[in-house]
Amino acid sequence: MSNINFGIDLGTTNSAIARYENGKITLYKNPVGFKDTLPSVVSFRKGRIQIGDKARELMLTQSDNVFASFKRKMGSDSTFTVPDWENPLTPVDLSSMVLKELVNFTQPEQPKAAVITIPASFDTIQTNATKKAGYLAGFDEVVLLQEPIAACLAYSNSQSLDLTEVQHWLVYDFGGGTFDVALVRIDHRELKVLDHKGNNFLGGVDLDNLLVEKIICPKIEQATGQTQLWRRMLSGEEADCKKLYFELLFKAEEAKKELSIKTQTAIELDIPFWDAFLDIDLSRVELESVLRDKFEESYQLTEGLLADNAMPFSAINRIILVGGTTYIPYIREQLGLRSGIPVDTHVDPTTAVVIGAAYYAGAKPMERKEVTAAPSTTPQNEPAVEIVFEPHSKDAEELIAVLIQSPFQGFYRLTRADGGFDTGVLRASSKITEFVPLLEKATNQFTLYLLDEHQNIVYQNTSIAITNGLYNIMGQPLPNDICLEVDEEAGKTFMERIFKKNDILPLKKTVYKTTSKNILKNSDEKLIINIVEGNAGGMIGSNLSIGYIEITGKNLPMDLIKGMDIELHFKISESRDLSVSVYIGALDLEINEVFNPHQRHVALDKVALEINAVIQEIEAEMNDSEDEENFTYLAQLKRIKDHLIVLHQEALEGAFDQSTDRKYQLDEMKRLTIQAYDDLVRHKHVLLEIEEYHRTREALESYLEVATPKQKEEFEKIIRNEKEVLQSNNKYMIRQKTKALDDLYDSIYMKQDQRFYNAFYYYRFLDENEYTDTHKFMKLVALGETAIERENIPELKAICYQLWDLLRVKPKSRDEWENFDGDLGLK
Known part of the structure; x- marks a missing residue:
C-alpha cells in the first residue's frame, strides 16, 4: 500500500498542486507563465472550456461566459448558466474542472488520490461539496485537510526548528475568499491545532468589490455624470453595466496587487457606450481606507480566539501569514503593531497551504488498495500478523515490532525501499523486534517478508512507512x-x-x-x-x-x-x-x-425573517433588563440589535444583486451575529443556572447526614464532574445537573418526618375557598395542631392526606409536571 503523496490547494482565487517524495516537495508549475498557481477561473467560449489564466483574461471581454470565486458558494444551491450548455453548472462542477486542470500539470503521472485543503471554518455541507468535486475530477480517494494545519506543516517542515520548549503559533489565513485564524501548539515532536475561528465570506474578493464600490465607481460617476452605477452594475439589468462590473473587478484586483508594492497606480478604462476614456489614479491610502473594516473583522476574530482560550498575545511566539491578501502592507503592519508578535514571512503565503498538503499526503496511506495478482507461491491462508511502529520519529532509528498471532514456522526479512537496510533472512519467532535506521527528513518505506521453511514468501507487507524529522498531524480537529x-x-x-x-x-x-x-x-x-x-x-x-x-x-x-x-x-x-x-x-x-449533504438553499426573505425574529427577542430581553443597572450589558445588546437591523435592511434590499455572492455573506454575517447575541445572553442565563445549582446543592448537603449510603454514593457520582459542567457555558448541561441533585433531594426528603410538618403548614395557610368543605378543613387543622404538639407523625400524615383530598384543584406532582409530550419524541 503506497501513500497518497499529492496535495492540492483548491483556492477561491488561485489553486495549486504539489507532490511529496523522499522528504522533498515538488510544486508543479502552471505552463502559462511557469507560475506556482493556477487562477481558479473557468470560461466557456465557442464550445471550448478554458481554465486558469486564459479564462481570467476573458473577464475583460466576455464576462458572461467566465466564472470565478465559485468556492465561496460551495455547499450552496447556486448555479451558473452557460450558453450552449445543456444544464446549469454548480460550484462543485466548476471546482472539479479546476482540479482536473491541476492534475494535467502532473503528466505523465495520473494521481488517483489526493489531499485537498479546505478552510477550517467550512461546515459539513461545504466540506462534502469539496469532496464531491474531488470525486467528479476523477480521484478514487479524497482526503480533506484544514488549511491552517497545512500551513503549519509547511512552516514547521521547511525550517530547521530546534525547539527546546513548547511554543504557540497563530496562523492568520486571509485568502481570496475566506478568513481563518488558528491557535497551534508545537514542541520538538508534535504539532496540534488547539482551536480556530473564521468567516467563510471574508477575503480578498471583498476588498476588490469595496475598491470598485467605494473608490472607482464614484470617480467614474464624477467623470461621466452617471448615477447609482454600483447598483446598476449588480442588478444585471443593463448588459453594458454588467460587463463593466467584471472589467472593474478584474482591474481592481490588479490594482490591489500593485498597491501592495507601490504607493500609487492607475487603471485605464475605455467605456464606449458612454463615449468615455478614463485614466483613474488610485493610491495605497485609498485602498487602506476601504480595507480597514475588513481587517477589523479579522482582528476581532483573532482576539476572540485568544480570549476563548484564555491566552494573551504575549503567550504567542509567532504569527504565520497565509493567503495572498496578507501581502498587503497595511495588514502586516497592523498585525505586528497591535499584537507585538513577530510576523513570520519565511514561506510564500500563496503556496504554504499546498506545500503543507503535500507533506500531509506524503505520510497518509491510501485506504483503497490496488488490486494485484497474488504470487503463486502465496498460500490461501497467510499468517495473522500485527505490525507495531511509530509512523513519525525524530530519532536516527526506530523500533518495528512484529507479532505473529497464528502458529508459524519459518523465516523473516525486513528491507528498506532504497536498499540502505536489509536484515537478511532470519529465523522467525512469535515476536520479532528490529531497530531500523532512518534517512533524515524523509519517509522511510520498509517491506516485511515472512517465508516458510522452504523460503517461499507466504506474507508480504509494503505499507510500513516511518517519516523522520518531519512534523505531521495524526487526526484533524472537529471544527464545531x-x-x-x-x-x-x-x-x-x-x-x-x-x-x-x-x-x-x-x-x-x-x-x-x-x-x-x-x-x-x-x-x-x-x-x-x-x-x-x-x-x-x-x-x-x-x-x-x-x-x-x-x-x-x-x-x-x-x-x-x-x-x-x-x-x-x-x-x-x-x-x-x-x-x-x-x-x-x-x-x-x-x-x-x-x-454527506453537499448543498443548501439560502433565501434572502427567510434570512430577513430569521433576523427580525432575533431583533424582537433582543428587544424583549432589553425590556426585561430595564430595571437592572447593568448598563454595559444593555449597551452590548443594543450594538448587536443595531447590527442586525442593518443586516435586515440589506437582506430586504439584496434582491437586486444578481452578480455577487452578497446573499451568502449576509447569511454568514447573520449566523455570526446571532451567535454573538447567543453568547452574550447565554452568559447571563448560565450565571443564573449556576446560582440555582449551588442553591440546590447547598439544600441537599443539609440532608446528607440522614441519607442512606447508596444516596450518598449517588451524590458523589453527580458532583464528580461538577467543575467541567459549571465551566461548560452550557445552561442545559448545568440545568440537567441541577435536576439530578433536585431528584436526589426529593428521594431523601420524602423519607423524612419533616416533610409532613411542611405539608401541613402549606395546607393550613391556603385560603378556605380552596377547599370543598370548609367545616371539615377547620376541624382537620385543629387536629393537625394537636398532632404536632404530641409529635404524632402517623396521625399528622393521615391528616395531610385528608387535607389534600379536600382541595378543589390538586397540585401537580413533579412527575406530572415533567410527564410532557415532546415535539420531537426524543428526550
Missing part, C-alpha cells in the same frame, strides 16, 4: 460541536452535545434516549432525530442541520410507547461523513443512515 436536538419540555428543545469542537477525527459514540410521546402504528405522528452542527448550548436556529431522520407511525411494525429506550450510534469519518444508527429494541427496529 455536533449535537442531537432533544425535547426539554413541551414546545421546547435543546441541543445535547455528542461530539465537542476540537475533538480529533474520526469519532464515534453511543447514546441512550427514551421516547417522549406515543407514536401509534400507521399514524402520522413522527419521531424526529435531528443532528446539528454549531455551538452546543446555543440557539437551534443559529446552527446547521447535517443529518435528519424521520420515523412515522407508517414505518413502525407496532406502537411506539412513551418511555421506550432508543439506542443511537454516531460515527464521523476524518473527511466528515456522518453515520447514524438508530435501534429501538422493544420493536426490534434498526435504521442506518450515512449523511
